[in-house]
Amino acid sequence: MINSKICNMLGITYPIFQGGMAHISDGKLAAAVSEAGGLGIISAASGDVEYVKNQIDIASSLTKKPIGVNVMLMGNNVEEIAKMISQSKVSVVTTGAGNPEKYVPMWKEAAIKVIPVVPSCALAKLCERSGVDAIIAEGGESGGHVGDLTTMALIPQVCDAVSIPVIAAGGIADGRGAAAAFMLGAQGIQIGTRFLTATECSINQNYKNKVLKANDTATIVTGKRLGHPVRSIKTPFSRAYSKAEYTNIPDEELEAMAVGTLRAAVVDGDDKKGCFLAGQIAGMVNKEQNVKDIITEIFDEAEILLNGAKKWVK
Numbered sequence: 001m002i003n004s005k006i007c008n009m010l011g012i013t014y015p016i017f018q019g020g021m022a023h024i025s026d027g028k029l030a031a032a033v034s035e036a037g038g039l040g041i042i043s044a045a046s047g048d049v050e051y052v053k054n055q056i057d058i059a060s061s062l063t064k065k066p067i068g069v070n071v072m073l074m075g076n077n078v079e080e081i082a083k084m085i086s087q088s089k090v091s092v093v094t095t096g097a098g099n100p101e102k103y104v105p106m107w108k109e110a111a112i113k114v115i116p117v118v119p120s121c122a123l124a125k126l127c128e129r130s131g132v133d134a135i136i137a138e139g140g141e142s143g144g145h146v147g148d149l150t151t152m153a154l155i156p157q158v159c160d161a162v163s164i165p166v167i168a169a170g171g172i173a174d175g176r177g178a179a180a181a182f183m184l185g186a187q188g189i190q191i192g193t194r195f196l197t198a199t200e201c202s203i204n205q206n207y208k209n210k211v212l213k214a215n216d217t218a219t220i221v222t223g224k225r226l227g228h229p230v231r232s233i234k235t236p237f238s239r240a241y242s243k244a245e246y247t248n249i250p251d252e253e254l255e256a257m258a259v260g261t262l263r264a265a266v267v268d269g270d271d272k273k274g275c276f277l278a279g280q281i282a283g284m285v286n287k288e289q290n291v292k293d294i295i296t297e298i299f300d301e302a303e304i305l306l307n308g309a310k311k312w313v314k
Contacts, residue, residue: 002306010066012039014037014038015188016298019190020070021277027062030068031060032200034065039067040068049081069088069090070093070094085112086107100114101130104132119138119147119154125161134187139171144277166185168189169189169190173279173284175299175302175303176305178301179302182306195294198291210233212285214282214285218278220232233277
């Protein structure tokens with residue numbers, strides 16, 4: 001059994017987080033991950049305060065194990081959501097798009113662990129000084145909003161830059177990726193794309209099929225012109241958006257092109273209008289499984305690889 005500081009800190013069996021994916025990571029999926037021994041995370045970017053509270057209640061009704069919520073710090077209703085979370089039964093808050101310093105005292109007073117997602121050493125160090133409990137360092141191979149650094153380059157540098165535990169994210173889908181993350185210094189992993197094809201994930205089947213049929217070059221990054229690049233599966237929408245970025249279209253119109261496209265993918269499975277967020281490892285995801293089987297398969301393989309690592313040393 002692979003154990004780490006993260007397991008002891010959070011009271012989980014496996015050092016794995018399920019990514020907080022907007023419109024995807026609901027209470028049902030989060031509960032399944034937590035019940036299987038990882039940390040399930042509900043996305044607060046999917047709706048208003050009442051929606052998020054309802055998803056927390058759903059998760060709490062399905063498992064008594066720790067549950068997390070992901071908060072996008074640039075969200076319109078972040079103040080309300082942050083306060084609601086502090087009054088909930090949530091054990092962990094992960095954050096994106098900035099430094100959660102403003103909310104750390106409130107969450108810590110509520111005995112909630114705070115673990116931000118960062119794309120760089122600079123932000124990791126700022127967050128550590130803010131009093132957070134751990135760091136999720138996410139490489140640009142991941143789906144959704146991405147940074148510039150790859151996971152292979154980012155993880156060891158963040159591990160050297162901070163003294164708190166680091167969770168590796170981006171481009172991890174199996175035991176090989178998990179084992180590599182631990183060798184780079186991480187205390188755990190976060191994955192999103194592989195959970196898209198979990199039986200407990202409620203996205204449209206067409207979304208799952210796109211992931212299952214993906215190959216190594218199936219994804220594209222768009223949005224760099226606007227300063228918030230996003231990785232998704234190549235579709236008529238993503239190709240059109242990428243092409244538009246290199247025209248004279250006003251930024252406001254470019255921004256408007258993406259409105260509602262994630263929902264079109266998640267809910268409707270719309271091949272033409274949908275934005276199907278997925279990481280570069282989508283080409284490695286080729287079967288539907290329940291969450292428990294995904295997690296145990298990853299860590300069974302990682303354990304074999306780590307136990308056999310001494311074969312490289314003579």
